[in-house]
Amino acid sequence: MIYFDNAATSWPKPEAVYQAVDQCLRKKGANPSRSGHHMSLMAGQIVWETRSLVAQLFNIPNPERVVFTCNATEGLNLGLKGILHPGDHVITSSLEHNSVTRPLATMEEKGIKVTKLTTSISLGLDPHQVAAAIQSNTRLIILSHASNVTGVLHPIDAIGKLAREKGVLLMVDAAQTAGSFPIDVQAMDIDLLAFTGHKGLLGPQGTGGLYIRDGLSLTPLKEGGTGGNSEPSLQPEACPERYESGTLNTPGLAGLGAGIRFILQIGLAEIREQERVLTERLLGGLESMPNISLFGPELGKDRAPLVSFNIGNKEPGEVSFILDKVFNIAARPGLHCAPDAHRTMGTFPQGTVRLSLGYFNTFEEVDVALEAISAIAANRA
Amino acid sequence: MIYFDNAATSWPKPEAVYQAVDQCLRKKGANPSRSGHHMSLMAGQIVWETRSLVAQLFNIPNPERVVFTCNATEGLNLGLKGILHPGDHVITSSLEHNSVTRPLATMEEKGIKVTKLTTSISLGLDPHQVAAAIQSNTRLIILSHASNVTGVLHPIDAIGKLAREKGVLLMVDAAQTAGSFPIDVQAMDIDLLAFTGHKGLLGPQGTGGLYIRDGLSLTPLKEGGTGGNSEPSLQPEACPERYESGTLNTPGLAGLGAGIRFILQIGLAEIREQERVLTERLLGGLESMPNISLFGPELGKDRAPLVSFNIGNKEPGEVSFILDKVFNIAARPGLHCAPDAHRTMGTFPQGTVRLSLGYFNTFEEVDVALEAISAIAANRA
Structure with a gap:
């Protein structure tokens, strides 16, 4: 997984x-x-x-x-x-x-x-x-x-x-x-x-x-x-x-x-750097795809190691379900217990799909996720 | 221990x-x-x-x-x-x-x-x-x-x-x-x-x-x-x-x-019975010793598997300390976060020594504790 x-x-x-x-x-x-x-x-x-x-x-x-x-x-x-x-x-x-x-x-x-x-x-x-x-x-x-x-x-x-x-x-x-x-x-x-x-x-x-x-x-x-x-x-x-x-x-x-x-x-700096480069790779990959909505700070700016996105009008729950069932990728869909944030973003009440990374994640995992999201966006999954 | x-x-x-x-x-x-x-x-x-x-x-x-x-x-x-x-x-x-x-x-x-x-x-x-x-x-x-x-x-x-x-x-x-x-x-x-x-x-x-x-x-x-x-x-x-x-x-x-x-x-009945006989053995042994004050239900009556006692005028903290250091027996002295109970018992503010038993305790452990308490009571420890 x-x-x-x-x-x-x-x-x-x-x-x-x-x-x-x-x-x-x-x-x-x-x-x-x-x-x-x-x-x-x-x-x-x-x-x-x-x-x-x-x-x-x-x-x-x-x-x-x-x-x-x-x-x-x-x-x-x-x-x-x-x-x-x-x-x-x-x-x-x-x-x-x-x-x-x-x-x-x-x-x-x-x-x-x-x-x-x-x-x-x-x-x-x-x-x-x-x-x-x-x-x-x-x-x-x-x-x-x-x-x-x-x-x-x-x-x-x-x-x-x-x-x-x-x-x-x-x-x-x-x-x-x-x-x-x-x-x-x-x-x-x-x-x-x-x-x-x-x-x-x-x-x-x-x-x-x-x-x-x-x-x-x-x-x-x-x-x-x-x-x-x-x-x-x-x-x-x-x-x-x-x-x-x-x-x-x-x-x-x-x-x-x-x-x-x-x-x-x-060292916190080492952990931060690892999480930063992983997140940037994920964010950069998603930015280059058509039909993906992204939210939050732009590429290169500080952000916690997580990315919220939507694919066209697809339900976040559906996207997460396919990520889990077809690609064995654990993501979280919905409001993330923060409905106010989604009201501010204009994503209420359906929410977003959130991918959140940690020190133990790898570039390979990010690349697999990008492939998977690309396939879902193209209705290939 | x-x-x-x-x-x-x-x-x-x-x-x-x-x-x-x-x-x-x-x-x-x-x-x-x-x-x-x-x-x-x-x-x-x-x-x-x-x-x-x-x-x-x-x-x-x-x-x-x-x-x-x-x-x-x-x-x-x-x-x-x-x-x-x-x-x-x-x-x-x-x-x-x-x-x-x-x-x-x-x-x-x-x-x-x-x-x-x-x-x-x-x-x-x-x-x-x-x-x-x-x-x-x-x-x-x-x-x-x-x-x-x-x-x-x-x-x-x-x-x-x-x-x-x-x-x-x-x-x-x-x-x-x-x-x-x-x-x-x-x-x-x-x-x-x-x-x-x-x-x-x-x-x-x-x-x-x-x-x-x-x-x-x-x-x-x-x-x-x-x-x-x-x-x-x-x-x-x-x-x-x-x-x-x-x-x-x-x-x-x-x-x-x-x-x-x-x-x-x-089975709860089996656990209860094991804890009951252990507690009765402990309580019975303490009852037969001179200079021990006991509190709570009399022998043979229902009680949670624990016994509170004092030895003459010895400080409960001192008794517990000797039980731990000399006999490697873990007890708890003092008020047990229940000062009202000690006020009711007449043991406020010094409290009591409490021995509390569980399903994994043994008769042998009870007997060792009784020996230890007897030795402390007789100032042999």
């Missing part, structure tokens, strides 16, 4: 990830840090090491500010609901995933004011638009680092600088860029960074988290047992315990740690 | 659990059901099979009413916050875990009325007390099936019948009993059942869930992408999608499915 669905979940993982999960379950399977015996301490050590690796990758000064969640969606919900109160104003783009738009739509019903700025699908959100939208009650700007539909990157650097100047918080959804693009929460003025473990970070599903800048205290989504400090009837103040009630996914975090170690070992 | 910390996380797991996690990651590592290609469908099939196995184990009529969460704590938070509104009254016991008491304490600040009934540490909550506490605005009774500190089981059958008669909902926290005691949500009149995957169900950490009776609609804890039905700006109504935003922990759920298959294959 040719796997081009890495923006949903990356596959395969480095061998070390499989091994780390298995060894954690078999040899260090106790409850992390809760019980004090040596297997519990070993499990706690795994969690701490992964916390430290996340901090290293994103230049987070203190690993204790990395909170683990079960996926990016939980990190985004925690960030949004934890920081915003009725009367607050929040700014977002028209390219966001339902993991941002749906919590915001729910919170709008409770008195949060939301400004959704219409956004270029090839350039991302214009910082001048953001500046003009800031009001006296603007508390937060929430943006994906890159769109999961067009791959376009918002200019986070410029928007972060602007937000910091205006005293507005910046929250970034790194689901499509962590592990593929450099992210430095200090240099980019990011206050809250949501990430998932099972995409570019090459870890297992069931992992993810939220970086919370030192000095920010959020309302937790959940309360419960936090291991230490069991006495108080309310949730402790200390980070990360405040936000991590119940037993963590230790084997998943062991795998995530192995994924990040792999990235640090290969 | 002798592992007696199964009430925190069970270990080891059946070999099939390790295999299922590994094979899911290696062979079926795509995003479950989101993308339509065959590896995505295989991943979706894993999730569905585990949902069906949970339903089978708890006699849940429709697997779609099983919602997966990352642990029991999330299931409890979803149930409590999803069903209770300001002005509602809720009844609970004085033996509950912080995963119940802390959400309730937080909700009390928002106008939920909480009655915490003082509860017998050896008999559980008296149904007559519950009946007397029901008010016109009582919406919910929330109880653990068994205490994680004393092992006592609340009489859920009788309380369920009472609750159904009075039109009050019953939510049960099965963290300490699922996989060890029969649970039948229909026969026991349970409306909401929170469970964890990594204890008696023999699955990996990072799994758990909430059964929601047909006809109940809860406010979700989180909103986001739910795979299908991406168009609406608000969360879909259908269960389980309404409550499962973001990518699920598919490898974890593969392992949980293997754990439940193991239980169904061995």
Whole structure:
């Protein structure tokens, strides 16, 4: 199989990830840090090491500010609901995933004011638009680092600088860029960074988290047992315990740690370059075909390693079905849980076909896909 | 090592659990059901099979009413916050875990009325007390099936019948009993059942869930992408999608499915009997020793497979430390995230030493532990 669905979940993982999960379950399977015996301490050590690796990758000064969640969606919900109160104003783009738009739509019903700025699908959100939208009650700007539909990157650097100047918080959804693009929460003025473990970070599903800048205290989504400090009837103040009630996914975090170690070992620049050339080859090939609609940044510009396209008026679901059944190529059709992005692109409600690449893909696989798409476009498949 | 910390996380797991996690990651590592290609469908099939196995184990009529969460704590938070509104009254016991008491304490600040009934540490909550506490605005009774500190089981059958008669909902926290005691949500009149995957169900950490009776609609804890039905700006109504935003922990759920298959294959009665005789041997041995304080149901009565004890005035942390360092026995000291239970028992704030057993423990291990405790009690270790 040719796997081009890495923006949903990356596959395969480095061998070390499989091994780390298995060894954690078999040899260090106790409850992390809760019980004090040596297997519990070993499990706690795994969690701490992964916390430290996340901090290293994103230049987070203190690993204790990395909170683990079960996926990016939980990190985004925690960030949004934890920081915003009725009367607050929040700014977002028209390219966001339902993991941002749906919590915001729910919170709008409770008195949060939301400004959704219409956004270029090839350039991302214009910082001048953001500046003009800031009001006296603007508390937060929430943006994906890159769109999961067009791959376009918002200019986070410029928007972060602007937000910091205006005293507005910046929250970034790194689901499509962590592990593929450099992210430095200090240099980019990011206050809250949501990430998932099972995409570019090459870890297992069931992992993810939220970086919370030192000095920010959020309302937790959940309360419960936090291991230490069991006495108080309310949730402790200390980070990360405040936000991590119940037993963590230790084997998943062991795998995530192995994924990040792999990235640090290969080097982010090397991974980025491999994904860039693969994506450019795919995009260039598609541009040269008749009857193909392409969306997002033009060839040569930064984009997350994914390409959305349509073939004439063919249903994306049909195209994906043929790619899978006839050519054994895994793609994803439809709205990709981001209907707003498709409304902005003019591809709502049918959506697009998305091919998303990863470090383990090859030129040969790209060429096979281009052949396949060419055949489908010519009704030869 | 002798592992007696199964009430925190069970270990080891059946070999099939390790295999299922590994094979899911290696062979079926795509995003479950989101993308339509065959590896995505295989991943979706894993999730569905585990949902069906949970339903089978708890006699849940429709697997779609099983919602997966990352642990029991999330299931409890979803149930409590999803069903209770300001002005509602809720009844609970004085033996509950912080995963119940802390959400309730937080909700009390928002106008939920909480009655915490003082509860017998050896008999559980008296149904007559519950009946007397029901008010016109009582919406919910929330109880653990068994205490994680004393092992006592609340009489859920009788309380369920009472609750159904009075039109009050019953939510049960099965963290300490699922996989060890029969649970039948229909026969026991349970409306909401929170469970964890990594204890008696023999699955990996990072799994758990909430059964929601047909006809109940809860406010979700989180909103986001739910795979299908991406168009609406608000969360879909259908269960389980309404409550499962973001990518699920598919490898974890593969392992949980293997754990439940193991239980169904061995038979719950066989597992219960093995855990019962091991626990009785441990309890009986401790009862015959001088200077040991024991808590919970008397010998011969039902209890979850765990024993809490103290040796004279020795600090539980010190006893556990010696058990680990000198005898290589994993125990858990302290409050076990349930300070209310220790307040009820008179062991607050120092707590107790807890030994919790599982199907894979042996008589020999129990005898070694009894020898060790005897030596510690006699200051010979």
